[in-house]
Structure formats: structure tokens, C-alpha cells
Amino acid sequence: MEIFLVNLIGATLRVSTPILLAAIGETYAERAGVLNLGIEGTMFFGAFIGFFAADKSGSLWLGFLVAVLSGVVFGLLMALLTVTLGVNQHVSGLGITMLCTGLSLFAFRLNYGGRSIPPSIESFPQLAPFKNIPWLNTLTEQYLFTYITFLVIVPLAWWLLYRTSFGLKIRSVGENPEAADAAGVNVFAVRYAALAIGGGLMAAGGAFLSLAQLGAFTHGIIAGRGWVAIAIVIFGNWNPVRAMWGALIFGGTSALQLRLQTMGLQLPIPYETFLALPYIVTIIALVLAGRNASYPAALLKPYRRE
Amino acid sequence: METSRPRLRFVKTDNPPVWVRPLIPVLALVVTFILTSGLIIWASASPFETYYHFLISPLTTRVSALEILVKATPLMLTGAAVTFAFAAGYYNIGAEGQLFAGAIAAAGLGVAMKEIPAVITIPSIVIAGFAAGMAWAAIPALLKVKLQVDEVVTTLLLNSVMGFIVSALLNGPWRDPNSGWPQSPEIGASAIFFKLIPRSRLNLGFVIGLLVILVLWFVLTRTSFGLKMRAVGLGKPAARFAGIHVGRTTLIAALVSGGIAGIAGVAEVAGIQYHLIGDLSAGYGYTGIIIATLGSLNAVGVFIASLFFGLVDAGAQTVSRVLGVPVYLGEITQATMLLVALGFFLLQRYRLRRM
Numbered sequence: 281m282e283i284f285l286v287n288l289i290g291a292t293l294r295v296s297t298p299i300l301l302a303a304i305g306e307t308y309a310e311r312a313g314v315l316n317l318g319i320e321g322t323m324f325f326g327a328f329i330g331f332f333a334a335d336k337s338g339s340l341w342l343g344f345l346v347a348v349l350s351g352v353v354f355g356l357l358m359a360l361l362t363v364t365l366g367v368n369q370h371v372s373g374l375g376i377t378m379l380c381t382g383l384s385l386f387a388f389r390l391n392y393g394g395r396s397i398p399p400s401i402e403s404f405p406q407l408a409p410f411k412n413i414p415w416l417n418t419l420t421e422q423y424l425f426t427y428i429t430f431l432v433i434v435p436l437a438w439w440l441l442y443r444t445s446f447g448l449k450i451r452s453v454g455e456n457p458e459a460a461d462a463a464g465v466n467v468f469a470v471r472y473a474a475l476a477i478g479g480g481l482m483a484a485g486g487a488f489l490s491l492a493q494l495g496a497f498t499h500g501i502i503a504g505r506g507w508v509a510i511a512i513v514i515f516g517n518w519n520p521v522r523a524m525w526g527a528l529i530f531g532g533t534s535a536l537q538l539r540l541q542t543m544g545l546q547l548p549i550p551y552e553t554f555l556a557l558p559y560i561v562t563i564i565a566l567v568l569a570g571r572n573a574s575y576p577a578a579l580l581k582p583y584r585r586e
Numbered sequence: 587m588e589t590s591r592p593r594l595r596f597v598k599t600d601n602p603p604v605w606v607r608p609l610i611p612v613l614a615l616v617v618t619f620i621l622t623s624g625l626i627i628w629a630s631a632s633p634f635e636t637y638y639h640f641l642i643s644p645l646t647t648r649v650s651a652l653e654i655l656v657k658a659t660p661l662m663l664t665g666a667a668v669t670f671a672f673a674a675g676y677y678n679i680g681a682e683g684q685l686f687a688g689a690i691a692a693a694g695l696g697v698a699m700k701e702i703p704a705v706i707t708i709p710s711i712v713i714a715g716f717a718a719g720m721a722w723a724a725i726p727a728l729l730k731v732k733l734q735v736d737e738v739v740t741t742l743l744l745n746s747v748m749g750f751i752v753s754a755l756l757n758g759p760w761r762d763p764n765s766g767w768p769q770s771p772e773i774g775a776s777a778i779f780f781k782l783i784p785r786s787r788l789n790l791g792f793v794i795g796l797l798v799i800l801v802l803w804f805v806l807t808r809t810s811f812g813l814k815m816r817a818v819g820l821g822k823p824a825a826r827f828a829g830i831h832v833g834r835t836t837l838i839a840a841l842v843s844g845g846i847a848g849i850a851g852v853a854e855v856a857g858i859q860y861h862l863i864g865d866l867s868a869g870y871g872y873t874g875i876i877i878a879t880l881g882s883l884n885a886v887g888v889f890i891a892s893l894f895f896g897l898v899d900a901g902a903q904t905v906s907r908v909l910g911v912p913v914y915l916g917e918i919t920q921a922t923m924l925l926v927a928l929g930f931f932l933l934q935r936y937r938l939r940r941m
């Protein structure tokens with residue numbers, strides 16, 4: 281039982297990593313007042329371009345870097361549409377998701393053809409700092425990115441948002457852009473920056489899947505994880521630390537369903553029930569937490585200087 | 587400070603000149619093609635040849651021209667579904683899942699009603715598909731109206747859940763007993779939408795799509811409910827102040843939207859595939875959002891946008907077959923066109939003035 285639990289916690293951390301990265305990225309975008317539904321596509325493109333660049337260059341780190349940069353570019357595109365042009369945020373985001381999906385699949389088909397077994401690369405190794413203590417090793421044998429995400433990105437994202445003047449600017453342009461503008465904050469620049477940071481984190485989440493967890497790129501690699509991340513942002517009340525708990529709930533349910541499947545229990549329900557479980561749990565969590573969610577006041581509202 | 591030099595500035599104008607509006611789609615198209623030509627060259631094809639096969643050659647033969655209408659059918663329906671919800675300010679991003687709910691109903695009833703004549707079967711599966719789409723849409727709609735849970739997130743998540751339901755059916759009880767493929771048994775002949783034109787795939791689904799567009803136009807522009815919907819869409823507090831029951835209006839718009847998306851699923855099962863399959867929809871539910879937006883949330887616009895996107899879908903297949911350019915060029919073109927057109931829609935409200 282202990283082994284099962286330790287195993288489960290270890291897997292939970294792994295499964296939560298990409299969703300947490302994306303959720304923090306979305307938190308930054310929404311805190312600045314922009315709902316970025318391009319998240320699913322940005323993750324997908326990050327997963328693809330990271331894999332592609334790593335495969336062609338032979339360097340996983342270069343692949344990861346290219347992926348993050350691609351996310352920044354799509355974040356800036358989202359900013360151009362919603363901040364500069366003031367276009368409907370739902371539609372722009374979904375358009376970017378479609379564009380990213382199309383571009384990834386186009387380039388993938390062009391370079392790898394329509395083969396049935398997805399091409400793979402040797403992925404990032406897992407770190408094992410406690411090799412000699414079996415139970416601790418099961419828990420801590422993780423990818424470097426998982427360590428960085430939980431130990432560096434989460435605290436850093438929280439600190440930046442709540443303890444620096446840059447974070448204050450982000451929160452103020454998402455809450456009351458008129459007042460922020462009057463106080464001398466460049467609303468447009470701050471929103472651009474928040475979307476760029478957010479996009480980079482989303483793509484990093486996608487690249488984690490293709491470069492670390494799977495070592496391959498498949499059509500179903502993101503499979504709605506971006507949408508889950510958006511739910512987690514609301515669940516986390518736009519706070520990176522609370523988003524972490526949301527990501528762990530989703531990751532825990534996912535890890536649990538994987539364990540239950542591999543245990544080969546003969547259950548009278550289809551295995552898809554387990555696959556759907558994390559999504560259903562996310563909806564329930566959203567219902568429970570969403571009732572007292574305090575949306576950033578300027579979310580979805582383009583800012584115009586009159 | 588420099589003061590005397592004249593500067594050009596964008597100035598907001600409330601009535602753009604009439605000639606601007608029809609120009610936007612054309613301009614958007616040209617810009618889109620310039621933007622995507624790089625990809626075509628990367629795929630070692632000539633952009634001009636590609637555009638010819640993309641936009642012109644589907645129109646040149648009878649079979650391929652009818653195929654445009656076939657491709658436009660699900661888009662008309664999902665576009666109408668999304669318009670219905672968006673017009674009321676309800677962001678239903680769940681048309682994809684609702685489409686599959688309707689498809690499940692059609693595939694199930696289509697087999698169960700094998701012995702029953704078509705005059706009864708066909709209306710039954712259409713109504714059942716509408717009801718199924720509505721039922722699936724009821725979850726996020728009720729969560730929104732009763733508990734204020736954001737519908738964008740729930741509809742997106744429920745699309746994933748619906749994907750698992752379809753997969754569970756196709757890998758479980760509905761797996762084809764003859765072939766063993768993950769597809770449901772073929773529906774009975776009485777459930778199959780008849781062909782409008784022999785030796786083509788154009789079927790009753792297209793007529794249903796047209797009817798739905800017509801109903802959409804009528805409801806939005808000629809009924810008091812349409813007026814209420816649009817009032818809610820423009821601003822909930824104001825609508826409430828005007829005495830409109832905002833919750834009920836939103837709920838009805840959301841349910842009808844889901845129902846229309848369900849019919850799109852019926853049309854694909856009964857008109858094209860005759861089975862439920864996992865690949866039934868090429869993202870039609872999501873494309874519906876683009877269609878509704880490009881069609882400016884009105885029925886005529888949705889109809890025109892569907893036809894054009896039907897052409898792009900048909901053209902992308904031709905391009906892939908003839909020139910070996912990956913078929914995903916269609917999706918890229920549609921998405922790029924949306925983003926470019928959104929920008930242009932906005933720019934039409936501005937004029938260049940010398941300050």
C-alpha cells in the first residue's frame with residue numbers, strides 16, 4: 281500500500297507538470313485581463329516544434345528553447361489581436377489554437393509523412409538524487425523540469441505577481457486599466473509582456489510532454505490539457521500557488537486512473553470511464569470553487585485610450 | 587516638441603463607407619494567401635498552382651462542385667448552432683461534443699428502427715439528435731444559469747468527456763461485429779438520408795441545413811425572442827433592466843444551440859458515414875465558431891461563410907491529392923483568414939486622417 285501511494289504521488293508530480301506550467305502561463309495572461317484560449321494550440325505547437333527542433337539539431341535543450349520562443353511568439357500574436365486591435369478574446373484564442381494545430385500537423389506530415397508509429401527521440405533523463413533509498417527514489421525520480429516547475433517556477437511566479445512592481449502592474453491592468461493608465465502604467469506594454477510570458481510557459485508545458493515524458497510527438501499529445509489548465513486557473517483563483525493544488529488534483533486523478541488501468545482490474549465499466557474521470561473531477565472542482573471565484577475585473581475587456 | 591508637421595492618424599468613425607464592407611473578405615483572402623504561400627513553397631509546390639486547385643478547380647466539375655455543398659452542410663449547422671448561442675452572449679464552445687451527442691442518437695436509433703419506414707425513421711432520428719445535443723448542452727447551460735460556472739471552460743472540458751464516451755461505445759458495445767473496427771453497426775436503409783442528386787454525396791442533410799439557417803434568420807430578426815436574445819447578448823444588466831428574463835433566455839439559447847449542433851451529427855451519420863466513427867467530425871464544432879464570427883452572427887453571413895469554408899475543405903483535399911501538399915493547409919487557411927478578417931473588421935471602423 282505504501283509503495284502504491286508513493287508511486288502514485290511520484291506519478292502525480294510528473295503528470296501535473298505540463299498542466300501546471302500552462303496554468304501559470306494562463307494565470308499571467310488573465311491577471312493582465314486577457315483570456316488566452318490559444319493555450320491548447322500553443323501547447324500543441326510547443327510540443328511539436330520542440331520535438332522537431334530537438335530531432336533535427338540533436339539537442340534537447342535547443343528544442344526546448346525553440347518551443348518556449350514559439351510560445352512567446354504566439355503570445356505576442358494574441359496580444360496584437362486582443363490588446364492592440366481589441367478583437368474578441370474568445371474567438372482570437374480559438375483561432376490561434378486552430379492555427380497552431382494546423383501548422384504543427386502540416387509540418388509534421390511534411391517531415392515525417394503519415395507513418396503509423398510516431399517517430400521518437402531519446403528524451404530528457406530523469407534525475408534520481410536518492411538512488412539508495414527505494415521509496416524516496418520512487419518519489420524523487422523526476423525530470424529536471426518537474427523540479428524546476430514546482431520548486432522554482434511556482435514560487436517565482438507567485439513572488440513576481442505579488443511582491444514586485446511588475447506584478448502589481450500586471451494585476452492593476454487586469455483589474456482597472458483606466459486607473460493603472462492614470463498612474464502612469466503602460467497598459468499595452470504590460471499586457472504584451474504578460475501574454476508573452478504566458479505563451480512561453482504554455483509552450484514549455486507542451487515541450488515537457490514531447491521532450492521529457494513521451495520522447496515523441498503524437499496527434500493526441502495535448503488532448504485537452506490546455507482546457508484543463510484554464511479550469512485550474514479559475515479553481516486557483518488566479519493565484520499560482522493555488523493553481524498548483526488544482527494541477528495536483530487533476531494530476532492525481534490522472535495518475536490514479538493510469539494505475540487502476542495497469543492493475544488490470546476486471547471492472548464492469550469501460551476503461552474510458554477512468555480516462556474521463558480527471559476531466560469530470562475538474563468540472564466538479566470548478567463548480568465547487570467557481571462560485572466564489574473573483575475574476576479579474578477587466579478580463580475580456582479591451583482597453584482603449586479615449 | 588514638434589508641432590507644425592502634419593501627421594497621419596487613425597481616427598474612429600461610426601459610419602464606414604459602404605464600399606468597405608464587401609472589400610474586407612476579399613482583402614482578408616489576399617492577405618491570407620500571401621501569408622500561407624511560404625508553407626506551400628516549403629511543401630515544394632507552386633503557390634499559384636496550389637491556389638488554382640484550392641479555390642478554382644473544385645468549381646470546375648459537377649462532382650467536385652456538389653462536394654463543396656456536402657462539406658458545407660455540417661458547417662452550416664454548427665455555424666448556426668454557435669451563432670444562436672453567441673448572439674445571446676452565451677459562449678458555447680461545446681458544439682463539437684454536442685455534435686457527437688446527436689451522432690450517437692442517430693447511430694443508435696438508425697439501427698434500432700431498421701424495420702420502420704423512412705417517413706417515420708428520418709424525422710425520429712433528427713428529433714432524437716436535436717434532443718441529444720440539447721441534453722448534452724444542458725449540463726454547462728444549467729451550471730451557468732444556476733451556479734454561474736463559466737460556460738467556456740465546462741463546454742471545452744465536456745468535449746473531451748464526449749470523446750471518451752464515443753470511444754467507449756466504439757470499443758465496447760457498438761464495435762462492429764462483422765469487421766471488428768471501432769465503428770458502430772451500419773444504420774438501417776430507412777434511416778439513411780436520401781440523395782438529392784444521384785451519383786453524388788449531396789443528401790437531405792443539406793436541405794435540413796438550409797432550413798435551419800432559414801429558421802435562424804427568422805428567429806433572430808423576426809421574433810421577439812430573437813430581440814430578447816440579442817439584448818441579453820449586448821449586455822445582461824441592461825437586458826435585465828428592460829424586464830427580460832436573462833437566465834431563461836440564456837438557457838433556451840444554449841439548449842437550442844446544442845440541439846442544432848446535434849443535428850449536424852445526425853446529418854454526418856445519416857447522410858455521409860452511415861456509422862458512428864471517432865473521426866466523424868473534422869473539428870466542425872470548432873470551425874462553427876469561426877463561421878459564426880466571419881458571418882457576423884447573422885444567418886446570411888453564416889450561409890456564405892459555410893459555403894466558402896466548404897470550398898476550402900474540398901480544395902484542401904484536391905491540393906493534397908494532386909500536389910501532395912498536406913491537407914492541413916485547409917485548417918491553416920481557415921484559421922489565418924479568421925485572424926486576418928478580425929483585424930480588418932476592426933480597421934474598417936477607423937479612417938486615416940491628417941492631423
